[in-house]
Amino acid sequence: MSPKRLSNLAGVSSPERTATLRDAVGLGLAVGLYGVAFGAAADAAGLNIWQAMSLSALMFTGASQFALVGVLGAGGSALAAVGSALLLGTRNTVYGVRLVPLLQPRGVLRRIGTAHWVIDETTAMALAAPNRALGKLAFLVTGASIYLTWNAMTAVGALGAAGLGGTAQAALDAVVPAAFLALLWPRLRKTFPEAATQRRVAVGGAVVALALTPFVPAGVQVVAAVVAVALAGRPRAGQRPTASEEMA
């Protein structure tokens, strides 16, 4: 879509539109760096470049992609890998519900197209926009910008990692867990909603996964770590049923 068409779509004053466009493109470039890390992680997990690029083009939701290759890289089964990707992908269902009033995608085709770009960043940018027109613009430009950089940088990362020797491979082995930690980190900060519970759940998830590692097929311990939500993520008092009832 041309910039002119996008600006007609927004139909709002120029400075606000410029700010929205600038933020959306900037976010796309920043997220592109994660694409390099994903391409490298996919290569480290044994995926070829076409599989890595297919994930970025078709799955297009970062945390799920990292989880899928993470489980496969740990020697996990396809089922455990897909399961962890889907568990992380449930976020996008809730984002879609929040975006419907804003985007109002009319018709089946538009809905099918819009759905592909419903991710963390596009949702955050669309909901943060000052009005509905800019919200639509933010969704489209952020989606386009991230889709392009994420896919291009995935190829760069996968190609780059494929040519690495022994020491560089050791470096890459250390980069993959660091990339997961960087994805997790914002949830552990004091400013994140229910940060204390997030931390308990995170520690619980890590402990459960390590404790199960010697006893279960590879990858299963990652999916099993969701029991940490039931163990450590106590619901707010009086609002919700107990964890065990919910998870049953």
Next chain:
Amino acid sequence: MSGTALWAAVLAGSLGCYLLKLTGLSVPAAWVEQPWVARIVDFVPAALLAALVAVQAATSGRGLVLDGRLVGLAVAALALAWRAPFIVVLLLAGAAGALVHVVTG
């Protein structure tokens, strides 16, 4: 794992994740805005990502392994605590892992 199984995981995972996105745009809000859904969405990422950090940094097959990856992870945690940019975090972690590899041979 065979190429076919990898492709199956890639395509099935992609289709499933897409359908989760499409569902959000297609079903009544009340179906999705349930307390138990909110709970999964709020807390499952922390559990899964932490599990992946632990498994990627400290295991190999069915054993617990302490090597350069754990040193890299510690360096990454320090860098994140100092609010270093993502790329700096990864470069420092990679450098630490490579250093341990060289030192320990």
